[in-house]
C-alpha cells in the first residue's frame with residue numbers, strides 16, 4: 242500500500258498515453274500546440290514496467306487518458322498488458338471519435354469502461370468548442386461502446402461560459418433515456434489557457450439551477466456522498482445519475498487517492514500543482530525495480546494535501562492535455 246504523508250492510500254493511477262489529440266477543445270489546448278517528440282515519451286514496454294511496479298505498490302485501478310488515448314498506435318497492447326499484470330479496473334477517458342472502430346477490440350483486451358467527453362448536444366456548438374469535431378461521430382462511438390458492454394458509461398461535460406452553459410439541461414435529459422451517467426466538470430485553469438478558464442467557470446450551483454429550472458428537482462443520491470470525485474444526483478424517473486466534479490468550488494482533496502503518470506514519464510502528484518517527479522529518466526538510466534519503487538513511494542509520500550486555487554496557485558507548466566485529465 243502506498244501512503245502519502247496525510248495517510249491517504251494512493252491506489253489509483255491515471256496514465257496519459259500521449260500528449261497529442263485529434264481535437265483542440267478551446268479550454269484544453271491552444272490551437273497551435275507543441276507536441277513532445279516521440280523519443281521523449283514512454284514506450285509501451287516502459288509504461289508497462291512502471292504499471293507493474295505501481296501494481297506491486299498497491300495500485301488496483303487505472304485510467305488511460307491523454308491527449309487522446311485512442312490515437313496511440315499501441316493502445317490495445319497496453320490495455321492487454323495492464324490486464325495481464327493483474328489490474329482489472331481499467332477505464333479510459335476519450336473524445337469518442339475512434340470508439341466505433343475500437344470499442345470491440347478494447348473490450349476484448351480488458352478495458353472495463355469508458356468516459357466520453359461531450360460538452361453539448363448541439364452539433365454547431367460542438368464544432369466550435371472542439372474546433373473541428375463531429376458530434377455524430379462521437380455519438381456513434383458511444384453507442385458502439387455501450388453495445389460491447391464498456392459500462393457503466395459516463396459522459397464528461399466541461400461547461401464554459403459563452404460556449405455551452407445553455408446546454409446543461411439537455412445533457413442532463415440524456416439520463417432520462419440512456420444508462421449513461423452525465424458528469425459536469427468545473428472548468429480548471431492550466432498553463433496557456435488559464436486566463437480563459439478563470440473567466441469562463443460556471444459553478445456547480447449555477448449548473449444545478451439551470452437543470453432544475455428546465456427538468457425539475459435533482460435528488461441527491463446516497464445523501465450527496467462522494468462517488469470517487471463526483472457528487473451524485475438524479476432527475477425523477479431517470480435511468481442514470483448526474484454527477485458534479487466541482488474541483489474549483491467544492492474540492493474533494495481529502496478523499497483523493499490518485500496520482501498521474503504523464504506521457505513523458507513524470508509522476509504528477511496533484512492535478513492542479515506543478516510538482517512532479519521524473520520516473521522515465523531513472524528507468525532509462527538503468528534503475529532497478531527496487532530503486533524505482535522506492536522513488537515512487539517517496540514521491541507519493543510528498544503528495545500535497547490539496548490544490549492551491551483559493552490562494553491563487555495556478556499550474557502553469559502544462560495544459561490539461563499534457564497532464565491527462
Ligand code: SAM
Nearest residue numbers: 269307308309334335336358397428429561566
Ligand atoms: N482526449 C480525451 C477526452 O477528450 O476526454 C482525454 C483527455 S482530456 C484532457 C480529459 C478530460 O479533461 C476531458 O473530459 C476534458 O473535457 C477535460 N478537460 C480538459 N481541459 C479541462 C479544463 N481546463 N478544466 C476541466 N476539465 C478539462
